[in-house]
Amino acid sequence: MLTAVAVAIAVAASAAACWLITRxxxxxxxxxxxxxxxxxxxxxxxLTAACSGTAPDGMRFQPTPYTVQLVSVEGEVCTSPEKSxxxxxxxxxxxxxxxxxxxxxxxxxxxxxxxxxSTVPHRGPVTDxxxxxxxxxxxxxxxxxxxxxxxxxxxxxxxxGVGVLGxxxxxxxxxxxxxxxxxxxxxxxxxxxxxxxxAIRIPAExxxxxxxxxxxxxxxxxxxxxxxxxxxxxxxxAGHELRxxxxxxxxxIDLLVRSERSGRQIPAADKEALLSSVKAQMGExxxxxxxxxxxxxxxxAGPGSAGAVRVVALHEIVGAALxxxxxxxxxxxxxxxxxxxFVRAEPAALxxxVVNLLDNAVKFSPAGETVLVRLASGELTxxxxxxxxxxxxxxxxxERFWRSPSARSMPGSGLGLSIVARTxxxxxxxxxxxxxxxxxxxxxxxxPGAATPPPELPTGEGPAEE
Numbered sequence: 001m002l003t004a005v006a007v008a009i010a011v012a013a014s015a016a017a018c019w020l021i022t023r024x025x026x027x028x029x030x031x032x033x034x035x036x037x038x039x040x041x042x043x044x045x046x047l048t049a050a051c052s053g054t055a056p057d058g059m060r061f062q063p064t065p066y067t068v069q070l071v072s073v074e075g076e077v078c079t080s081p082e083k084s085x086x087x088x089x090x091x092x093x094x095x096x097x098x099x100x101x102x103x104x105x106x107x108x109x110x111x112x113x114x115x116x117x118s119t120v121p122h123r124g125p126v127t128d129x130x131x132x133x134x135x136x137x138x139x140x141x142x143x144x145x146x147x148x149x150x151x152x153x154x155x156x157x158x159x160x161g162v163g164v165l166g167x168x169x170x171x172x173x174x175x176x177x178x179x180x181x182x183x184x185x186x187x188x189x190x191x192x193x194x195x196x197x198x199a200i201r202i203p204a205e206x207x208x209x210x211x212x213x214x215x216x217x218x219x220x221x222x223x224x225x226x227x228x229x230x231x232x233x234x235x236x237x238a239g240h241e242l243r244x245x246x247x248x249x250x251x252x253i254d255l256l257v258r259s260e261r262s263g264r265q266i267p268a269a270d271k272e273a274l275l276s277s278v279k280a281q282m283g284e285x286x287x288x289x290x291x292x293x294x295x296x297x298x299x300x301a302g303p304g305s306a307g308a309v310r311v312v313a314l315h316e317i318v319g320a321a322l323x324x325x326x327x328x329x330x331x332x333x334x335x336x337x338x339x340x341x342f343v344r345a346e347p348a349a350l351x352x353x354v355v356n357l358l359d360n361a362v363k364f365s366p367a368g369e370t371v372l373v374r375l376a377s378g379e380l381t382x383x384x385x386x387x388x389x390x391x392x393x394x395x396x397x398x399e400r401f402w403r404s405p406s407a408r409s410m411p412g413s414g415l416g417l418s419i420v421a422r423t424x425x426x427x428x429x430x431x432x433x434x435x436x437x438x439x440x441x442x443x444x445x446x447x448p449g450a451a452t453p454p455p456e457l458p459t460g461e462g463p464a465e466e
Contacts, residue, residue, distance in 0.1 A: 003171030008164045015156035022152055026145040027116070031104050034118035037138045039068055041124035044136065048126055051078035067109070067139040071119065073097050073132045084111040086139055092119045096135035106142060114142040181210040185217060198225035245281040252278050311454055312350060314341045314447060315375055321354040322373060329362035329371070336373040343378070343449035345427040353423035356416035357382045357431075357443050364441070378429075378449050385440040389433060397433055420445065 046061070047070060061081050069079040071092045079085040087110070091103035103119040117139040127133060181202075188202050198221045204214035252274045259266045266274070315338040326334050343350070357380075361371045364386030372383040389397060398421040417431075424431045429447035436442040 001168070001171070003174075004164050004168035007167035008160065011160045011163045015160055019149065019153060019156060023145065023149055026148060030116050030140060030142075030144055031118060034066070034104070034116065034138045034140060035102075035120075037066055037068075037118075039136045039138065041122075041126060043068070044070065044122055044124060044126045044134070047078055047080060048134075050081065065140065067115065067137075069137050069139070070122070071096050071135040071137055077137075084109040084113065086110070086115055086117060086137065088137075089117075092117070092135060092137060095119045095121055096133060098133070109139075114146070115139040116142050116145070178210075181214060185210075185214060188217065192221065198222075198228065245285050249278060249281045249285075252281070308346050309344055310347055311342055311344055312347050313453070314343050314350070314378075314380070314449065315339065317347070317351050318354055318373065318375055318380060321351065321358050324355060325358040325362050325371070328359065329365065331367035332362060332365055333368075333370040334358075334362075334373065335370060336375075338373070338375040339377070340451055341375055341378050341447075341449050342451070342453045343427060343429075343447045345423070345447070349419075349423045350427065353420040353445070354380070356420050357445060360384075360416060360443070361386070361441075377451075378447050380445040380447075382443045382445075383436050383440060384442075385436075385438075388435055388439055388441050391435070394433055398431070 047068065050061075051070070064080070067080060067083040067086060069077045069083075069086060071077055071088045073093060073096045075088045075093050077085055077088050086107060089103070089105055089107060091100060091105060094100040095103050098121055101121070104117070106114065106116050109115050117137050119135050119137040122134040122136045184202055188200050191197060191200055200221065201218050202214040204211045204218065255266070256271075256274060259271075318336070318338055322334055322336055326332075358371070358373070361382050361384035365371055365384045366386070369385040371385075372381075374381045374383075398417050417433075420431050424445055424447065427447050429445065431443065431445045433441055433443050
C-alpha cells in the first residue's frame with residue numbers, strides 16, 4: 001500500500017506537471033497564431049459598413065476559421081458575419097483607447113463557446129460612426145487547446161492507473177517475498193513458545209538483516225538448549241550426589257530409632273560411631289548445598305554482583321586461607337611465599353576459591369608431606385605431593401560433580417574446582433592443573449592485578465570498595 005501510494009503521488013505529480021506544461025504550450029501556440037492573423041484596412045472598412053448598414057448589396061466576406069470583430073472605445077463590438085459576437089472586456093476597451101498595446105484573454109461568446117481572444121489597436125484610418133478609434137480582435141475556439149488536453153488527461157489517467165496497479169502488485173510481491181523469512185521466524189518462535197522445543201533451526205541464507213536475525217535466533221535457541229541440558233545435568237548430578245549421604249543418614253538414623261524402640265541398646269562405641277557418621281554426613285550435605293548455591297548464583301545478582309566487586313589484597317586472602325589449611329592438615333607442612341598482589345574481585349567468592357584449592361592439596365597429601373604455596377606476579381601456585389591426576393582425567397577436573405575414580409571414597413562434592421574456575425573467570429583470570437615434577441599436582445590460579453594498590457586503597461589498609 002505504501003509503495004502504491006508513493007508511486008501514485010509521484011505519477012500524479014508528473015502527470016499534473018505534464019498537463020500544465022502542455023496547456024501552456026498549446027495556449028501560447030494559439031496566441032502566436034492569433035497575433036499573426038493580418039486584418040487589413042479594407043476588411044475593417046467593409047466590416048464597419050456591414051455593421052452600420054451602409055454596405056452595398058451582394059457584398060460577401062471570405063469564410064475564415066477566426067472570429068474577427070471591431071471594438072470601440074465604448075465597448076461596442078462589430079462581429080464578422082455568421083460568427084457569434086464576443087462581449088468586449090475591459091482590456092479590449094483599454095486597447096481601443098490606446099491605454100494597452102495589446103490584450104490576450106479567454107472568454108465566452110454569446111453562444112456559450114469558449115474563445116481565445118487577441119486584441120490589437122487598428123492602425124488604419126477607419127473609425128466608428130462617432131469617429132472614435134477602433135481595436136481589432138481576432139478570436140479562435142479554445143477547443144483547439146482543450147480537446148488535446150482532454151485526450152492527454154485521459155492518457156495520463158490510464159498511465160497513472162496502470163503504474164499504481166503495477167506498483168501495488170510489485171510491492172505486494174516484494175513484501176510477501178521479503179516477509180517470508182519473518183513468517184518462518186514467527187512460526188519458529190510460536191512453535192518454541194508452544195512446545196518448548198529448542199531443537200528447531202531456521203535456514204539462514206545471505207547477509208541481510210533477516211538472515212542475521214535468523215542466525216541470532218538459532219544461536220539463542222542453541223544457547224537455551226545447552227543451558228537447559230546443563231540445568232538438567234546439574235539436577236541429575238545433584239540428586240545423585242545427595243543420594244549417598246541421605247542413604248547413609250537414613251540407615252544410621254533407622255538403626256538408632258530401632259534401638260530405642262526395641263529397647264536393645266547399641267554398644268557405646270558403636271553408638272558414638274553412628275553419631276559421628278551422622279554428623280559427618282550432615283556436614284557433607286551442608287557443604288554440598290553451599291556449593292550448589294554458590295554455583296547457582298549469577299554474577300548479576302547477590303553478593304557476587306558487580307556492585308560487590310572490590311579491590312582486595314590477594315596475598316592477605318591467601319594468608320587467611322593458609323591458617324585454615326594448617327588446621328585441617330595438622331600432620332602436613334604448609335610453606336608459603338607470598339608477594340603483594342591486589343586484584344578486583346568479590347572478596348567472599350575469591351576466598352572460597354583459594355580455600356578450595358588449598359583444601360584439595362591438604363586432602364590428597366599424605367601425612368608428613370609438604371604443601372608449597374607461592375604467589376608471584378598474580379600467579380598463585382599450590383603444589384602438593386599427593387598421588388597426582390592422570391593426564392586423561394585433567395580435562396574433566398573442572399566439570400561439576402566430576403571426581404576421579406581414585407577419589408570417589410574421599411569426602412567432597414566434586415564442585416570445589418568448578419567454583420574455583422567460575423570465580424577465576426569472573427575476575428578476568430583462569431585456573432589450570434598440571435602434573436608436578438617429582439609427583440603430585442600443581443594448581444595455578446592466575447588473576448590480573450597489580451603489586452601496588454590503587455590510590456583509593458592505601459598500603460596497609462583493608463580492601464576499599466571501588
